[in-house]
Each structure stands twice: as structure tokens, then as C-alpha cells.
Amino acid sequence: MEPKLKILSDREMLDIDQASRALLWEVGTLAENEEAMDLFEKAGAKVDRKKQLVKIPDHVINEALAMCSSCVRLYDRNGGEPLIIGGDHVYYGTVGIATNVLDFETNEYRQVVCDDLRDIVRLSDVLDPPDFILVPATPTDVPASIVDVIETKILLTNTKKHFIAEAQNRENCLKNIEMAVEVAGSLEALQERPFFSTLVTLSSPLHFRNDGVELIVECAKKGLPLFIESGPMCGGTSPATLASTLVMANAELLSSFVLAKAVNPAVPLIYASWARILDMRAATCSHGGPEFGMLRIGTTQMAKYYGLPSGGGGILADTKSIDVQLGMEKMGTGLLPALADTNMVVGMGLFADENAISLETLVIDCEIAGWIKKVKKGIEVNDRTLDLTVFKEVGPGGDFIRAKHTRENFKKEMFLPKVMDRGFLALDKDPEEKNMRTRARNYFSKMMETYTPPELPEDIDAKLDAIINR
Amino acid sequence: MNTDEYLNKIIESVIDQDEAMVGKSVEEALNADIDPMVIINDGLTESLKKVGDLFAEEILFLPELIGCGEIVTNVMKKIEDKLKGDDSITKKGLMLIATVKGDVHDIGKNLVVLLMGASGYDVVDLGKDVPANTIVEKINELNPDIVALSALLSTTMPGQKNTIQAIEEAGIRKKIKIMVGGAPVTRAWAEEIGADGYAEDASTAVVEADRIMGIS
Ligand code: B12
Numbered sequence: 001m002e003p004k005l006k007i008l009s010d011r012e013m014l015d016i017d018q019a020s021r022a023l024l025w026e027v028g029t030l031a032e033n034e035e036a037m038d039l040f041e042k043a044g045a046k047v048d049r050k051k052q053l054v055k056i057p058d059h060v061i062n063e064a065l066a067m068c069s070s071c072v073r074l075y076d077r078n079g080g081e082p083l084i085i086g087g088d089h090v091y092y093g094t095v096g097i098a099t100n101v102l103d104f105e106t107n108e109y110r111q112v113v114c115d116d117l118r119d120i121v122r123l124s125d126v127l128d129p130p131d132f133i134l135v136p137a138t139p140t141d142v143p144a145s146i147v148d149v150i151e152t153k154i155l156l157t158n159t160k161k162h163f164i165a166e167a168q169n170r171e172n173c174l175k176n177i178e179m180a181v182e183v184a185g186s187l188e189a190l191q192e193r194p195f196f197s198t199l200v201t202l203s204s205p206l207h208f209r210n211d212g213v214e215l216i217v218e219c220a221k222k223g224l225p226l227f228i229e230s231g232p233m234c235g236g237t238s239p240a241t242l243a244s245t246l247v248m249a250n251a252e253l254l255s256s257f258v259l260a261k262a263v264n265p266a267v268p269l270i271y272a273s274w275a276r277i278l279d280m281r282a283a284t285c286s287h288g289g290p291e292f293g294m295l296r297i298g299t300t301q302m303a304k305y306y307g308l309p310s311g312g313g314g315i316l317a318d319t320k321s322i323d324v325q326l327g328m329e330k331m332g333t334g335l336l337p338a339l340a341d342t343n344m345v346v347g348m349g350l351f352a353d354e355n356a357i358s359l360e361t362l363v364i365d366c367e368i369a370g371w372i373k374k375v376k377k378g379i380e381v382n383d384r385t386l387d388l389t390v391f392k393e394v395g396p397g398g399d400f401i402r403a404k405h406t407r408e409n410f411k412k413e414m415f416l417p418k419v420m421d422r423g424f425l426a427l428d429k430d431p432e433e434k435n436m437r438t439r440a441r442n443y444f445s446k447m448m449e450t451y452t453p454p455e456l457p458e459d460i461d462a463k464l465d466a467i468i469n470r
Numbered sequence: 471m472n473t474d475e476y477l478n479k480i481i482e483s484v485i486d487q488d489e490a491m492v493g494k495s496v497e498e499a500l501n502a503d504i505d506p507m508v509i510i511n512d513g514l515t516e517s518l519k520k521v522g523d524l525f526a527e528e529i530l531f532l533p534e535l536i537g538c539g540e541i542v543t544n545v546m547k548k549i550e551d552k553l554k555g556d557d558s559i560t561k562k563g564l565m566l567i568a569t570v571k572g573d574v575h576d577i578g579k580n581l582v583v584l585l586m587g588a589s590g591y592d593v594v595d596l597g598k599d600v601p602a603n604t605i606v607e608k609i610n611e612l613n614p615d616i617v618a619l620s621a622l623l624s625t626t627m628p629g630q631k632n633t634i635q636a637i638e639e640a641g642i643r644k645k646i647k648i649m650v651g652g653a654p655v656t657r658a659w660a661e662e663i664g665a666d667g668y669a670e671d672a673s674t675a676v677v678e679a680d681r682i683m684g685i686s
């Protein structure tokens with residue numbers, strides 16, 4: 001069996017479902033956007049135009065949920081099998097939109113530039129996982145008004161893995177789609193095998209932003225997948241109990257699903273969350289503590305309660321350096337959601353409570369994800385793994401290192417670390433000389449030596465630039 | 471009781487987050503003919519400095535800091551209402567604050583509002599996602615001493631710059647002091663765009679405001 005983790009009982013999930021429905025009906029959600037109010041009205045919600053308040057009755061939520069699929073297929077550009085987002089599949093991705101990078105060479109923080117994003121995307125392209133790439137960093141050396149479309153171009157030109165793009169408004173969202181259509185050959189080709197999704201972040205408490213509405217509407221119209229995240233902060237933008245924070249995260253997602261399905265019943269939707277806490281000592285938003293992992297199990301269970309594909313933050317850290325805290329936080333916030341079968345765990349590379357990224361952390365997170373993947377496979381107990389022949393062959397007092405059985409099985413049974421140190425303690429050497437970070441750096445250099453990025457025909461490249469600069 | 475004892479009682483009841491007791495202690499101090507400005511500066515505002523220190527020492531937490539801030543704001547307002555028309559009450563100044571256009575992050579800004587309000591400033595909060603021209607209009611309307619701009623995104627930091635430009639173009643730059651903040655904002659950026667002040671968190675925002683206003 002595979003190890004599984006739950007934090008909510010069936011009754012508790014029902015309670016959260018009921019409270020979320022009550023919240024959407026009795027309190028409602030703000031939608032300061034005409035288009036959104038029209039759509040909610042069309043779906044059957046009660047809309048107070050003056051207050052811009054939308055109250056959603058139960059049956060409207062049920063109708064939206066009935067239009068959702070239990071899985072979403074995310075394609076890449078290699079023509080391979082899609083990632084099946086749903087059920088107990090777990091995939092790992094980068095995330096970030098970070099504006100700072102801990103420089104590989106100087107070990108100092110500086111602002112992210114386009115070349116950094118390119119390098120991070122290339123490393124993400126070659127490492128396995130990430131299985132998909134959510135924009136990991138925001139370059140600061142290009143005009144803010146087009147930074148999102150530039151990010152999309154960097155993704156299109158440096159990886160064939162599935163990616164999740166961001167957009168700051170309708171115009172840029174449409175440009176993202178237009179660029180992807182250029183690469184796909186046609187809109188139909190893109191719709192058939194969507195190799196990118198669009199990120200939508202919801203605002204807590206219960207408030208639709210214009211940009212969010214625009215992204216939902218445009219992607220839904222074209223039937224392109226949406227990765228929608230709610231991110232209330234317990235004690236800040238949601239009540240100070242973890243249970244109510246789950247209710248808020250859930251209600252916000254349900255309301256966004258109603259909106260998206262009102263545009264197009266066929267739009268593929270992923271239920272994702274970053275429900276988290278406000279640290280009451282530092283007044284910061286924390287992503288590395290036990291609550292983060294607990295809330296992720298909670299939001300994942302709620303997605304499964306409705307039979308929806310799930311996602312959310314994981315493998316994250318608040319620490320500002322590559323230190324012991326980093327390992328502790330990232331393992332904790334990676335392992336918990338994975339054991340709950342969060343279908344898309346996003347966080348690889350990011351640290352410093354969402355404010356920084358680095359090449360080394362990406363390598364380290366790849367190792368952490370590998371470790372977790374191993375745990376998730378569980379201990380296989382069957383004829384192959386319990387074969388008595390090898391006991392008989394070796395007999396009492398013998399050793400197994402020379403057995404053929406060992407040669408045949410060790411790779412299947414054991415996790416083979418890429419950067420973790422398991423060497424001897426050499427007393428004549430400085431143990432710090434080859435610490436995790438140095439090893440991660442060396443591994444990066446080794447991986448990139450032979451790497452060639454995917455190539456795009458020159459005319460397409462020029463067309464992408466034309467779209468960006470229009 | 472001497473003046474210090476009256477003031478200490480105010481300070482202690484703020485730290486205890488006992489609003490009724492803060493009100494009562496202020497009442498007693500006023501009845502004992504202590505100058506209202508002394509009560510405000512050396513009692514109430516001083517108590518928040520202590521609370522700020524306790525927060526920094528990790529003895530008090532954010533909700534308690536906010537709770538103290540609210541108590542002081544309420545009591546301060548009561549004193550002002552009571553002594554309306556009495557020119558012995560002076561505020562440090564009026565601050566106009568907003569999160570700039572395109573940006574909806576407002577939790578940090580709200581903390582700045584609270585602590586500035588509790589530290590002797592009048593504060594008008596224009597909210598989030600506020601365009602530069604609205605800010606210019608409001609400056610003309612309200613005549614603030616300080617304009618504070620918050621931005622949490624690298625993509626909206628230029629909004630701080632644009633707002634300062636709009637203020638310059640409107641010919642009212644010299645009338646006001648400008649302060650900027652938000653997680654990605656640095657002192658270097660503040661200098662680059664011609665702001666007068668910058669602070670990295672809400673409690674240093676008060677210190678910085680005092681500095682640029684020339685209040686020691
Ligand atoms: C919460 C949050 C949100 C919430 C905001 C809810 C709300 N009501 O504010 C939601 C989910 C809506 C959100 C949305 C987005 N966010 Co956001 N968000 C955050 C997060 C996690 C925490 C911010 C916070 O509240 N911190 C706690 C408060 C108390 O701290 P603070 O804001 O820094 O304020 C303190 C100081 O800065 C200072 N201060 C603040 N203002 C001022 C003003 C003055 C004058 C002074 C003196 C001082 C001062 O004092 C405050 C108190 O001490 C940060 C990451 C992080 N950990 O910082 C990302 C972050 C800021 N967001 C980010 C991004 C990218 C976005 C989105 C663009 C995502 C997307 N693609 O949709 C959208 C943009 C929405 C928009 N148009 O504004 C990025 C920014 C990167 C960049 N490019 O610059 C960050 C860094 C995370 C990340 N790496 O992805 N976000």
C-alpha cells in the first residue's frame with residue numbers, strides 16, 4: 001500500500017463544505033467588476049449591483065461542480081503522455097514569481113534579470129522533477145507593463161515541459177495565448193494539447209480583482225486550463241482558526257469555479273491553495289511552518305471531497321539562507337501535501353517567504369522531491385520482493401552484497417541521492433568543504449554542461465517579439 | 471500622585487490592553503491638571519513605543535500590538551473630542567496613504583495606518599489600487615503634510631515613481647513630504663525616485679515620519 005495522510009474526518013469535511021456554502025450565501029463575495037457580476041447573475045447568483053456583492057446559492061455551486069472533471073490533462077511540447085492531474089497522482093513544479101535571486105557566484109542577493117529567469121527555466125527543463133514549470137521568477141530589467149509576456153516567451157523558448165504562465169491583465173493574457181498559438185501552429189492544436197495553463201490568484205477575504213476576472217474569462221472562453229489558487233492568511237486575511245481558514249480558502253475557490261463555468265462549462269479547472277498563516281511575531285506571511293503543511297492536507301482533502309484535481313504550495317521555506325531551516329521547512333511542507341496526494345505541489349526553488357529563488361535551492365528541492373517520491377511508493381510486498389530463494393542461496397551467516405538478487409533489485413528498492421552526502425567521515429578533511437550547497441552547485445554545472453535548449457524556428461521567435469512589442 | 475505616576479499608570483494600562491483603565495487613567499491625569507499634550511506625548515505615544523519595544527523583544531505579538539494601537543487611537547480621539555477648540559492639542563501632522571495603482575496588497579499598509587494614527591498623526595487612508603491623479607486630487611483637497619505610498623510588486627513600484635512625478639507636475643511637491651514602503655522597496659529606490667523617506671516596517675515608519683517632519 002501507499003502511505004496516505006489525512007487531517008480531516010468525513011464529518012469535518014462535511015462541516016467545512018456546509019460552512020463554505022453558508023459563507024457564500026449569507027456573507028457573499030465582492031466582485032467589483034461588471035463582467036463578473038453579469039456572469040454570476042447568469043449562473044443564478046443573487047447580485048447586489050450597488051454593493052457589488054454576489055451571494056451564491058447552493059444549487060449554483062452544485063451546478064458548477066457538476067460541470068467539473070475529476071482530472072485535467074496537461075500536455076508538454078515533446079508529444080509525450082500528458083500529466084494526469086487528479087486522483088492520487090502527485091507532480092512537482094517550480095513556482096516563485098520571485099524578484100530576488102541568491103547569486104550563484106557571489107552568494108549575495110540581487111534583483112532577478114531576464115538571464116536569471118532563463119537559467120532557472122533551463123535548469124528546470126533538465127531536472128526531473130520539476131514535472132511542470134510555474135513562472136519561477138520575475139525579471140526586473142524589463143518594463144513592468146510587459147514583464148509577464150516576456151516571462152512567457154522565456155518559457156516558450158527554453159522548455160518543452162508544461163508551464164503555468166501569469167498575466168497582469170486581459171491584454172497580456174491574450175498575448176500569452178497568441179504566442180502559444182504561434183508555437184502550437186493553431187488555436188485548435190493548442191486546445192487539443194494545451195501545453196500551458198494560466199495562474200489565477202484569488203484575493204482574500206472574498207474579493208474578485210479585475211485582473212483575476214479577466215484571466216478567468218479569457219482562458220475559459222478558449223477552454224484553456226486554469227490553475228486557480230486561494231491564499232488566505234490565517235489571522236490576517238482569514239479568521240485566526242485553521243478550520244475557518246479552510247472554509248475561506250474553499251469558499252473562494254468554489255466561487256471562482258462558478259464564475260469560470262458560467263463562461264464555458266468545458267474549461268478545465270484545478271483547485272489549488274496556498275492557505276497559510278500570518279506570523280504574529282514578525283508580521284510576515286509564513287510558508288514553512290507546520291500549519292502550512294496541515295492546511296495543504298486540508299485544502300487537498302476538500303478538493304478530493306468534491307472530486308476535483310488539486311494543487312497548492314509545498315516544498316517551501318521562510319528562511320533567508322540555504323541553511324538547516326531550509327531543509328527542515330522544505331521537507332515538512334513537501335512531504336505532508338505529497339502524502340495527502342496533492343496533485344500539483346508547487347514550490348521548487350522558492351524560499352525567503354516567497355521573496356527569493358536560487359539555482360542551488362532548485363537542485364536541493366529536486367532531491368527533496370525525489371526522497372518524497374520514494375516514500376510515496378511505499379514498501380512493495382509481493383512475490384518479487386519476498387522471494388525466499390535468495391535467503392536460501394545466501395544462507396545464515398552469509399552476505400547479500402554479492403548476490404545477483406541484489407544487483408537486480410537495489411535500484412528498484414533504494415533511492416539514489418544525487419546531492420545528499422553519505423560518504424565516510426574523513427577526519428583529515430574539512431566536513432564543510434563539500435556541504436550540500438557546494439554539491440548542489442557542482443550538480444548544476446554537471447547538468448548544464450551538455451544541455452541544449454529546445455529550438456524554435458527563427459520566424460516564430462520574431463513573431464513572438466512582434467506580439468510582445470505590439 | 472505626581473505627573474510621572476499618572477503617566478506610568480497610563481502606560482501600564484495600555485500594555486495590559488485594558489481600555490477602560492486607560493480611559494480612567496487619562497481622565498484622572500486630566501483632572502490633576504496635567505497638560506493634555508504631555509498626556510498624549512509622554513503617556514499615550516510613549517506607551518506605544520514601549521509596546522513596540524516589547525514587540526521587538528518578542529514578548530508581545532502582532533494582534534496585541536494592534537490591540538494596543540487601537541486602544542490608544544480610541545482614547546486619543548476621546549481626548550481630542552473633549553478638548554475641541556482648545557488649542558493646547560496639536561497633532562504631529564496629517565498623513566495621506568495609499569497602495570499605488572495596480573496593487574491590491576494592503577495588509578502592510580494597514581499596519582502603517584494604525585501605528586501612525588496611534589502615534590499622533592491624523593491619517594487618511596485612500597485604500598489600495600489608487601491612481602496617481604486621485605492622490606493629486608486628494609492632496610489638493612486635504613493639504614496633508616506627508617504622503618505615503620505602498621507597493622508590494624516590482625511591477626507596481628514604478629507607480630510610486632509616477633505618483634511622485636504627477637505630484638511634481640501638479641506643482642505641489644514642495645508642500646509635502648513623501649514616504650515610500652513595501653517589501654520590494656529599498657532606501658536606494660526611495661532616493662532614486664526622489665522620495666523624502668523610507669521605512670521597512672510599520673514601527674520604523676513612525677520614526678521616519680517624525681524624522682522627515684523634523685520632530686525629534
Ligand atoms: C498576501 C499576498 C498576496 C495577497 C494580498 C492580500 C492583501 N489583502 O494584501 C494576494 C493573494 C491577493 C496576492 C496577489 C498577488 N501577488 Co502577492 N503576496 C502576498 C505575500 C504572500 C504577503 C504580503 C503581506 O501581506 N505581507 C505581510 C505584511 C505585513 O508585510 P508587508 O506588506 O511587507 O508590509 C510591511 C512593510 O513592507 C512596510 N510597508 C508596507 N507598505 C508600506 C508603506 C510605507 C509608506 C512604509 C513606510 C512602509 C510600508 O510595513 C509593513 C508592516 O511592517 C507576498 C510575499 C511575501 N511573503 O511578502 C506576495 C507577493 C508580494 N505577491 C506577489 C505576486 C507576484 C502577486 C500577484 C501578481 C500574483 C499573480 N500573478 O496573480 C498578485 C498581484 C495582485 C495585485 N494586483 O496586487 C509577489 C511579488 C513579486 C513581484 N513581482 O514583485 C510576492 C513577493 C510573492 C511571490 N514571490 O510570488 N498576494
